[in-house]
Amino acid sequence: MPIRQDTWNKLTDKMKALNIKEDDIKEKFVRCSGKGGQKIHKTDSCVYLKHLPTQIEVKCQKTRSREDNRYYARQRLVKNIEAVILKEKSENQKINNTIRQQKKRRSPLS
Numbered sequence: 001m002p003i004r005q006d007t008w009n010k011l012t013d014k015m016k017a018l019n020i021k022e023d024d025i026k027e028k029f030v031r032c033s034g035k036g037g038q039k040i041h042k043t044d045s046c047v048y049l050k051h052l053p054t055q056i057e058v059k060c061q062k063t064r065s066r067e068d069n070r071y072y073a074r075q076r077l078v079k080n081i082e083a084v085i086l087k088e089k090s091e092n093q094k095i096n097n098t099i100r101q102q103k104k105r106r107s108p109l110s
Helices: 005-017 038-042 066-086 091-106
Strands: 025-030 046-051 056-060
Touching (some): 005 066, 025 066, 046 066, 056 066
Antiparallel strands (some): 046 056
16 A cells, blocks of 8 residues: 555655755665565665665565555655754664663663
8 A cells, every 4th residue: 555645755855854854865766685576676676775874774665565665765765864953863773772771771780
């Protein structure tokens, strides 16, 4: 099911609020890997975005659809730029830090 137009409009409004311009985003389509069979391995449906002013890079292959992946990649890029602007840690960084601390506790004493 494709992403609806009103959902795209919400994302573009958020991009405007954070002063992210489409001209500042470099977009490439690359070949996916993983599950999906021949369809995934023949088409370039994975989206790679780079925000040139901040040098933040995002790669997304959440679905088989190129258009859906364009939306999800932009959504992820906006979250990352917002975290940089607000100087907050992203959700992934928080999760990675908690896992790192849990593993540190598990290591045997030497």
